[in-house]
Structures are given as C-alpha cells and as structure tokens.
Amino acid sequence: MADEVVGQEYQGNPGALSPQQARQIFRAGTVAHTSGYSRGYAQANLITLPQEQAFDFLLFAQRNPKPCPLLGVLEAGQVSSELLADGDIRSDIPLYRVYRNGQLDSEVPDVRDVWREDLVSFIIGCSFTFETALLENGVPVEHIAQGKNxxxxxxxxxxYPAGVFSGPMVVSMRPIPAAQVADAVRITSRYPAVHGAPVHVGDPAAIGIQDVNHPDFGEAVDIPAGTIPVFWACGVTPQSVVMESKPEFAICHAPGHMLITDARDLQYQVP
Amino acid sequence: MADEVVGQEYQGNPGALSPQQARQIFRAGTVAHTSGYSRGYAQANLITLPQEQAFDFLLFAQRNPKPCPLLGVLEAGQVSSELLADGDIRSDIPLYRVYRNGQLDSEVPDVRDVWREDLVSFIIGCSFTFETALLENGVPVEHIAQGKNxxxxxxxxxxYPAGVFSGPMVVSMRPIPAAQVADAVRITSRYPAVHGAPVHVGDPAAIGIQDVNHPDFGEAVDIPAGTIPVFWACGVTPQSVVMESKPEFAICHAPGHMLITDARDLQYQVP
Structure with missing residues (x-):
C-alpha cells in the first residue's frame, strides 16, 4: 500500500459548497473527510466492480436493501449520471481505495489511470443522511457529540446471498435515550434509501456482539446511562461481502471520503 | 400461437385458500384469473429472461422502481424462493406466455418442458395490493365497480434506459373523486413496492394520451362526473420494454393470471 495521501485542504466553508463545487474541488486535488460538506445533500459510498461480478452485486443489493441501499448505478462505459451532473466518478471522490484479488493495493485521489471500460459503479446510500434527520428531530447522535467515528x-x-456474494451483516451502533428509541425508529424508517429502520434494539449478545465497547470498525463510544444501544444495517456490509469473494479488481471510496451527490437528503424521505 | 387453454376451474372459495394451496391448485392444472384468490396476500407479475439479459433488466428495475417494482429474483438454477415456499415458478402460475424473439409463441399452463438452466425470473409487484388498500380506506376503484379490466x-x-432496455412508460388510469385524490395519493405512496404514488394527476394530454376513452391495453371505464383521472406507473411497462428489445427467449405470466406469493399485502406498506 502507498504512503498516506496528503492533498490540499479546503480553506472556505465546506457546508456552503454546492455538490458540483465540492466535486470540482476534490477533482482538482483536495483530499478531505467529507463530513459537513454541502449541507443538505446526500453523500454516498462507492463500490466499482468488473461487469463479470455486476449482476451478482446488483442482486445482492436488491435482496439486502437495508445494508446495501442503491442510489444509482453507472453502467460499463458510464462515468457520470444525474447523481453527479457534469461529474466524473473516477476523480470526484476525495480518496479511493484500489483492491486487487480482494487485497488493498493503493489509496489514491484519482483512479483514471487504473480505470477499465468494463467497470460498473454502484452508488450506495450512507447514514449521514439519517443522522442529520435524527439531529434535526432532537434525537442525540452520541458519536458525533463525542467527536468519534x-x-x-x-x-x-x-x-441473503446472491451469486458469489454472501456473509454476515455489519451494523453501526448508536446509543439512544430510552424515551427516544421510538422516535429514532420512526424517523429512520422514513429513509429506506439510507439503511432505514434499525435491525436490532437492545441486547448486543443476541446478534453475536461479544463486547459493545470493542467495535470491529470505527471507534468505541461511551454508552450514557439511560440509553439503549440501537443497531442499524451498515454500508460496510457490501464492502466486506465483496472483498470476501476476492474479486480480481475493485475500487471503493476511502472511509469517510464520500461521493457528494446532487440528491438532496430530503429526496430520500418517504411519507 | 396455440388455441386458448381451458383448464379445470376451482369450485371452492378462492379467497380463503392459503397462497401455498392456491399454487398447488394451479400446479395441478387449474387455469383461472387470480383476482380474489388468497385474500390479503400479494400477487405478482413474472418476467423470465436468459442470464444474458438479466443484468440489464435488473438495472432497468433499479432505475425504474415505479413501473418495475421488484419483489424478488430467482437466479439461474433457482425455481423457488421464500416468496413461493415449496413452490415451483415453472408450474405454479395458472397460465404462462412463452415468447421467442419478442413474439408470442404459445400460452401454456406449465413451462417445465421449455425451461432452461440459464433462466432468471423477476417477480414484480402488482397494483392489486394498492387497490385493496384504496377500497379498505373508502376510495372507490371504478374499473372494479364497473366489472372491467x-x-x-x-x-x-x-x-430511464438500462443497457438494451428503453421505451416509454405505460400507466394505468383510475378516476378518483376530486375530494379523495389526496387520499389516493397518500394511501398508494405507502406502497412503493407495488407502483407507489401516482405519476400524474389530471390532464391526460400532458402525458401524451390522445383519448382517455381508448386505452392501449385493458378496457375503457366510464369517468363519472366529479372524478379526476389519476395515473399510476403500470407493470405492463417492463413487459413492453423487454419485448421491444426482441429477446431470443422470454416467459411472462398471462395477463390476469398472476403468481400468488407468500408475502402479505401489508408487508409492503411503509410508514
């Protein structure tokens, strides 16, 4: 794996950038975590695979909409769509991870030099959207309050397996005050395109979690007295399931370095 | 095309049959319109295509969830799933249409003798589910009241085109009393898996419909005074788009002869 990429930093107010401006800045070389960029617009995960695996992955997404909510697909030969108008999926994400045979090969701010005509890109919803909705509705989001991932x-x-893809679900955990668990369920269930309602409320052991203070990814958060751990399907699931199958080639966004789309968060709200 | 298939008729109360019982009856040779069968359970459209077209079709469904809401997919080699427990997609629909090069070839009650190992089956939501919800909420459904298709x-x-598939949307029309249009929108928008909210309310000319009394498929219904024509995306869209591309081989359910699934209508309701 290459050394850590250090790019320019953006000096203005990232929340005020339009999605198109943000993508231009990343295309021009800025490397940054995208949390807080282009407020009100949906950010997304990327998984790019050769056409050969594309049907199986699309079917995996259809069968597992909670961990793998698809916002859009770029067919082989396509590098843009209405989710990233005038954009280029090969350069508009701040940082990419390139995998060969399921192993991380490099971390780069641009993948045009390794791009192939047979690559299909899957744009997958991200929990940033429902976290905004939780906060706006007065439900605290502990890891944000504690400054952690x-x-x-x-x-x-x-x-649900699909073709070559199978494996366990990865979940994210947010401690929610007992009196607001119902609100958290109600609010996130209105966002099925970004993981939707929780998959589990309470007892971590019941879903095979040995120690809720030792996460497999991200960082441990303190679970305040009076809160209940609530678990949502997580976008790391498809990435983990894909790498398990050791695809000959794959590209993903680097964690925290998301695609900023032209879709407003509110667009993904159902009644 | 073969002569019309005349099968046994079911003499009992079809609404009281479990989905599994209904599928057994059709597997055993009964040929019937399924309207009214297994009340409370979702009925579905079928499109079966060779693996070669499967990615493009799955992508078409992902991009066009209103006309093409996928409830499930049977991969090549699979003939059953949790939507039809202990069932067989090749025999459990009362009547099938077999197409070759986009042309109707035969209408048969069983497709086991033409089945191939490379066939992928797409199970697509049907408006029967939301019509039940409309009626239960006191919104009249004119074509049912008038005894018509x-x-x-x-x-x-x-x-939205996907690979080899493109073409215009087909819509169904239901005249709704002006005071209940908002209810009809609210109720059907809670069923995104079965076409969801209307795509158009009012003026048929605005969506290219020359004469609302001369439908392209189904039957004309009287539009009572005080009602507004309301248009929903229709499951005939994917069938029409698929045949337009002249696939070498395809199987669909015959109109009105649906797959009866184990999923309850209510399971497809969002908050």
Missing part, C-alpha cells in the same frame, strides 16, 4: 460490528445476522 | 395507456413519459 461511529462504532461498527460484525454480527451473526446473515445477509 | 383497468385501462392502460402508452405515454410520452420516458423510462
């Missing part, structure tokens, strides 16, 4: 866990919950 | 129209609304 969300804790994520491998579980004993199986996904 | 729902009127359907080709429109000027484009679908």
């Amino acid at each position: 969300v804790p994520m866990f491998r579980t004993s919950i199986p996904t | 729902v009127p359907m129209f080709r429109t000027s609304i484009p679908t």
Whole structure:
C-alpha cells in the first residue's frame, strides 16, 4: 500500500459548497473527510466492480436493501449520471481505495489511470443522511457529540446471498435515550434509501456482539446511562461481502471520503 | 400461437385458500384469473429472461422502481424462493406466455418442458395490493365497480434506459373523486413496492394520451362526473420494454393470471 495521501485542504466553508463545487474541488486535488460538506445533500459510498461480478452485486443489493441501499448505478462505459451532473466518478471522490484479488493495493485521489471500460459503479446510500434527520428531530447522535467515528460490528445476522456474494451483516451502533428509541425508529424508517429502520434494539449478545465497547470498525463510544444501544444495517456490509469473494479488481471510496451527490437528503424521505 | 387453454376451474372459495394451496391448485392444472384468490396476500407479475439479459433488466428495475417494482429474483438454477415456499415458478402460475424473439409463441399452463438452466425470473409487484388498500380506506376503484379490466395507456413519459432496455412508460388510469385524490395519493405512496404514488394527476394530454376513452391495453371505464383521472406507473411497462428489445427467449405470466406469493399485502406498506 502507498504512503498516506496528503492533498490540499479546503480553506472556505465546506457546508456552503454546492455538490458540483465540492466535486470540482476534490477533482482538482483536495483530499478531505467529507463530513459537513454541502449541507443538505446526500453523500454516498462507492463500490466499482468488473461487469463479470455486476449482476451478482446488483442482486445482492436488491435482496439486502437495508445494508446495501442503491442510489444509482453507472453502467460499463458510464462515468457520470444525474447523481453527479457534469461529474466524473473516477476523480470526484476525495480518496479511493484500489483492491486487487480482494487485497488493498493503493489509496489514491484519482483512479483514471487504473480505470477499465468494463467497470460498473454502484452508488450506495450512507447514514449521514439519517443522522442529520435524527439531529434535526432532537434525537442525540452520541458519536458525533463525542467527536468519534461511529462504532461498527460484525454480527451473526446473515445477509441473503446472491451469486458469489454472501456473509454476515455489519451494523453501526448508536446509543439512544430510552424515551427516544421510538422516535429514532420512526424517523429512520422514513429513509429506506439510507439503511432505514434499525435491525436490532437492545441486547448486543443476541446478534453475536461479544463486547459493545470493542467495535470491529470505527471507534468505541461511551454508552450514557439511560440509553439503549440501537443497531442499524451498515454500508460496510457490501464492502466486506465483496472483498470476501476476492474479486480480481475493485475500487471503493476511502472511509469517510464520500461521493457528494446532487440528491438532496430530503429526496430520500418517504411519507 | 396455440388455441386458448381451458383448464379445470376451482369450485371452492378462492379467497380463503392459503397462497401455498392456491399454487398447488394451479400446479395441478387449474387455469383461472387470480383476482380474489388468497385474500390479503400479494400477487405478482413474472418476467423470465436468459442470464444474458438479466443484468440489464435488473438495472432497468433499479432505475425504474415505479413501473418495475421488484419483489424478488430467482437466479439461474433457482425455481423457488421464500416468496413461493415449496413452490415451483415453472408450474405454479395458472397460465404462462412463452415468447421467442419478442413474439408470442404459445400460452401454456406449465413451462417445465421449455425451461432452461440459464433462466432468471423477476417477480414484480402488482397494483392489486394498492387497490385493496384504496377500497379498505373508502376510495372507490371504478374499473372494479364497473366489472372491467383497468385501462392502460402508452405515454410520452420516458423510462430511464438500462443497457438494451428503453421505451416509454405505460400507466394505468383510475378516476378518483376530486375530494379523495389526496387520499389516493397518500394511501398508494405507502406502497412503493407495488407502483407507489401516482405519476400524474389530471390532464391526460400532458402525458401524451390522445383519448382517455381508448386505452392501449385493458378496457375503457366510464369517468363519472366529479372524478379526476389519476395515473399510476403500470407493470405492463417492463413487459413492453423487454419485448421491444426482441429477446431470443422470454416467459411472462398471462395477463390476469398472476403468481400468488407468500408475502402479505401489508408487508409492503411503509410508514
């Protein structure tokens, strides 16, 4: 793996950038975590695979909409769509990870030099959207308050297999005050395109989590007295399931370095 | 095309049959319109295609969830799933249409003798589910009241193309009393898995419909005074788009002869 990429930093107010401006800045070389960029617009995960695996992955997403909510697909030969108008999926994300045979090969701010005509890109919803909705509705989001990355866990919950892809669900955990668990369920269930309602409320052991203070990914958060751990399907699931199958070639966004889309968060709200 | 298939008729109360019982009866040779069978359970459209077209079709469904809401997919080699427990997709629908090069070849009650190992089956939501919800909420459904098939129209609304598949949207029309249009929108928007909210309310000409009394498919219904024509995306869209591409081989359910699934209608309701 290459050394850590250090790019320019953006000096203005990232929340005020339009998605198109943000993508231009990343295309021009800025490397940054995208949390807080282009407020009100949906950010997304990327998984790019050769056409050969594309049907199986699309089917995996259809069968597992909670961990793998698809916002859009770029067919082989396509590098843009209405989710990234005038954009280029090969350069508009601040940082990419390139995998060969399921192993991380490099971390780069641009993948045009390794791009192939047979690559299909899957744009997958991200929990940033529902966290905004939780905060706006007065439900606290602990890992944000504690300045940490969300804790994520491998579980004993199986996904529905599809072709070459199978494996357990990865979940994210947010401690929610007992009196607001119902609100958290109600609010996130209105966002099925970004993981939707929780998959589990309470007892971590029941879904195979040995120690809720030792996450498999992200960072541990303190669980305040009076809160209940609530678990949502996590976008790390498809990435983990894909790498398990050791695809000959794959590209993903680097964690925290998301695609900023032209879709407003509110667009993904159902009644 | 073969002569019309005349099978046994079911003499009992079809609404009281479990989905599994209904599928057994059809497997054993009964040929019947399925309207009214297994009350409370979702009925579905079938499109079966060779693996070669499967990615493009799955992508078409992902991009066009309103006309093409996927409830499930049977991969090549699979003939059953949790939507039809202990079932067989090749025999459990009362009547099938077999197409060769986009042309109707035969209408048969069983497709086991033409089945191939490379066939992928797409199970697509049907408006029966939301019509039940409309009626239960006191919104009249005119074509049912008038004892007719729902009127359907080709429109000027484009679908999002995917691979080899493209073409205009087909819509179904239901005249709704002006005071209940908002209710009809609210109720059907809670069923995104079965076409969801209307795509158009009012003026048929605005979506390229020349004469609302001459549908392209189904039957004309009287539009009572005080009602507004309301248009929903229709499951005939994917069938029409698929045949337009002249696939070498395809199987669909015969109109009105649906797959009865183990999923309850209510399971497809969002908050």
